[in-house]
Amino acid sequence: MQNPDPVDPDDKNDEKPEKHSREYDEVTKVTYLDGKPKEIFIRKGKLEVVDGPDKNKAIAIDHNVVRVGSKENNDLVLTDGTVSRHHFEIEQLKNGYLLRDLESTNGTYVEGLKVREVFLKPNSTIQIGDTAIRFYSADEKVKIIPSKEERFGDMIGRSTKMREIFGLLEKISPTDVTCVIMGETGTGKELVAKAIHYNSRRAKKPFIVFDCGSVPPTLIESELFGHEKGSFTGAVMSRPGVFELADGGTIFLDELGELGLDLQPKLLRVLEQRETRRVGANRSTKVDVRVIAATNRDLKDEVKAGRFREDLYFRLSVVSLTLPPLRERKDDIVPIVKHILGKSAFNKTKEGTQKITSLSSDAEAMLQSYEWPGNVRELHNVVERAGSFCDGDTIFAKDMPDHMKGRTGGGGHSEGGHAPGEGGMPPVDSSLPFKDAKEKLLDAFEREYLIDLLRRNDKNISKAAKEAEIDRKSISRLLKKHGIKLSEI
Numbered sequence: 001m002q003n004p005d006p007v008d009p010d011d012k013n014d015e016k017p018e019k020h021s022r023e024y025d026e027v028t029k030v031t032y033l034d035g036k037p038k039e040i041f042i043r044k045g046k047l048e049v050v051d052g053p054d055k056n057k058a059i060a061i062d063h064n065v066v067r068v069g070s071k072e073n074n075d076l077v078l079t080d081g082t083v084s085r086h087h088f089e090i091e092q093l094k095n096g097y098l099l100r101d102l103e104s105t106n107g108t109y110v111e112g113l114k115v116r117e118v119f120l121k122p123n124s125t126i127q128i129g130d131t132a133i134r135f136y137s138a139d140e141k142v143k144i145i146p147s148k149e150e151r152f153g154d155m156i157g158r159s160t161k162m163r164e165i166f167g168l169l170e171k172i173s174p175t176d177v178t179c180v181i182m183g184e185t186g187t188g189k190e191l192v193a194k195a196i197h198y199n200s201r202r203a204k205k206p207f208i209v210f211d212c213g214s215v216p217p218t219l220i221e222s223e224l225f226g227h228e229k230g231s232f233t234g235a236v237m238s239r240p241g242v243f244e245l246a247d248g249g250t251i252f253l254d255e256l257g258e259l260g261l262d263l264q265p266k267l268l269r270v271l272e273q274r275e276t277r278r279v280g281a282n283r284s285t286k287v288d289v290r291v292i293a294a295t296n297r298d299l300k301d302e303v304k305a306g307r308f309r310e311d312l313y314f315r316l317s318v319v320s321l322t323l324p325p326l327r328e329r330k331d332d333i334v335p336i337v338k339h340i341l342g343k344s345a346f347n348k349t350k351e352g353t354q355k356i357t358s359l360s361s362d363a364e365a366m367l368q369s370y371e372w373p374g375n376v377r378e379l380h381n382v383v384e385r386a387g388s389f390c391d392g393d394t395i396f397a398k399d400m401p402d403h404m405k406g407r408t409g410g411g412g413h414s415e416g417g418h419a420p421g422e423g424g425m426p427p428v429d430s431s432l433p434f435k436d437a438k439e440k441l442l443d444a445f446e447r448e449y450l451i452d453l454l455r456r457n458d459k460n461i462s463k464a465a466k467e468a469e470i471d472r473k474s475i476s477r478l479l480k481k482h483g484i485k486l487s488e489i
Contacts, residue, residue: 044138052131053079062176065091065272073286082129144168153195156339159329172319173199180316181294183323186377189294197250205249210242213255214473222279231280243276243287250290257297268312326372333367340383362397370404373441381449447482459486
C-alpha cells in the first residue's frame with residue numbers, strides 16, 4: 001500500500017484498491033449471530049502527550065487511521081515547532097497498530113529507536129521533536145450473549161436472534177467503530193443505525209440519513225460532499241454536503257450498494273483522512289463523523305463481481321451484522337404489533353388513549369402464518385390498514401388485507417377465505433428459483449404498499465413519504481420502477 005503523501009494526503013492515488021486490504025478482514029468481527037456466543041474485539045487505543053508543549057493532550061484511536069502533526073487537519077494537532085506538519089500516522093490492522101513515519105523532518109522514535117514503520121506495543125513511548133507521546137492499548141475481546149432486554153431503541157424482539165443483536169449493539173454503540181448492516185428490505189436497518197447513534201456519545205449531535213439509491217448519479221457527489229458556488233451549472237450558492245452536516249455525529253449511508261464505482265474512492269478517502277472536499281473547492285474540511293452503512297445486497301458478492309471496491313468494503317465492515325427477516329423470528333410479531341398499536345398516531349383518540357388494544361386469536365394466527373416478504377415495514381402497513389377496518393378495540397382476522405385471508409400455516413385456504421394472490425399479491429411460485437420467487441413477491445408488495453399509501457395520503461408524495469418514513473425521491477423512484485401513474489391511482 002502506498003504511503004500517504006505527508007504534504008497533501010488528498011493527492012493519494014484513488015484508482016486502484018489497496019493490494020493488502022485483506023488484512024482488514026475481521027478487524028473486529030464480521031458476524032452472523034445464530035444462537036451461540038460470539039466474540040468481537042473492541043478497539044480501545046489511545047495516544048496521550050506525556051511531555052512537551054501539549055502535555056496531557058490525548059485522543060482515542062477510534063477509526064482506522066489517525067494522524068499526528070502540527071497541521072490543523074491531523075487527528076492529534078501539536079504546537080511543538082519541531083514537529084512536522086504530518087509527522088506520523090497509526091493504522092489499525094488485523095494484527096495490531098502499525099505506526100508509519102510520514103517522511104518527517106526530525107524523524108519518529110519509538111522506545112529510543114528511529115523507525116519508519118513499526119507495530120506498537122502497549123505503553124510504548126513515541127518521541128517526535130520535543131514531544132513524547134504514550135501509546136495505550138486496551139483492546140478488549142468481548143463475548144456477545146443474548147441481551148436480557150427485549151427492546152433496544154425502537155426495535156422490539158424477544159427471539160434469541162434479536163436479543164443477540166441487542167447484545168452486540170449494547171457493546172458497540174458506545175464505541176466509534178464503523179458498521180455495515182445487511183438484510184432484506186424492510187428489516188429495520190435504519191432503526192438499528194438510529195439505536196446505535198442514540199446510545200453513543202454522539203447522541204446529542206446530528207444523525208443524518210443519506211439514501212445512496214434515491215439521488216441521481218450526477219448529483220450524488222454534491223449531496224455527499226457539498227459544492228462551491230459556480231462549481232457547476234445550477235450551483236448558485238455554496239452548500240455543505242451531508243458529511244459536513246453530520247460533523248460530530250453519525251451519518252447513515254442507506255443502500256450503500258447503489259453507490260457507483262466512480263464515487264467509492266472518494267468515500268474511502270473520507271473514511272481514511274476524516275476530511276471532505278466540496279465540489280469545486282481547493283481545500284478540504286476536517287470532519288468528525290461516525291459512519292454506519294446499510295445494504296440489502298451481499299457486499300462480498302458485489303466485491304467478487306467487481307461492483308464494489310474491496311478496500312472500501314473492509315474499511316466499512318469493522319463490524320458487520322445481518323438482520324434476520326421477519327419470517328425467521330415469528331415470535332416477535334405479536335410484540336411488534338403491540339408496540340405499533342401503542343405508539344402510532346393512527347391508533348390514538350383525541351384524548352391520547354389507544355383505540356385498539358388487542359388482537360384476536362385468529363388475527364394472531366394469521367399474522368404468524370404469513371411469510372412477510374416486506375418484513376417489519378410490511379407488518380406496520382398491515383397493522384395500520386387493519387386498524388382502519390377495525391370497529392372496536394380488537395383486531396380480528398376479518399380486518400386483515402385480502403391477500404392474507406387465504407393463508408394458513410401450510411399455505412392453503414382458510415374457510416371462506418381467498419386463494420393466495422387474489423388480493424393483489426401473487427401466490428408463491430415454487431417453480432421459480434428462490435431469489436426470483438422472492439423478488440416477485442417483493443415487487444408485488446412494493447406496488448400494493450405504494451398504491452395504498454398514496455391513496456390514503458390523497459396522492460401527495462411528500463405526505464406519503466413522511467408517513468412511510470422514507471425520502472420522497474424513493475417514492476418517485478418506486479413509481480417509475482413499477483410504472484404507476486398518480487392519475488391512475
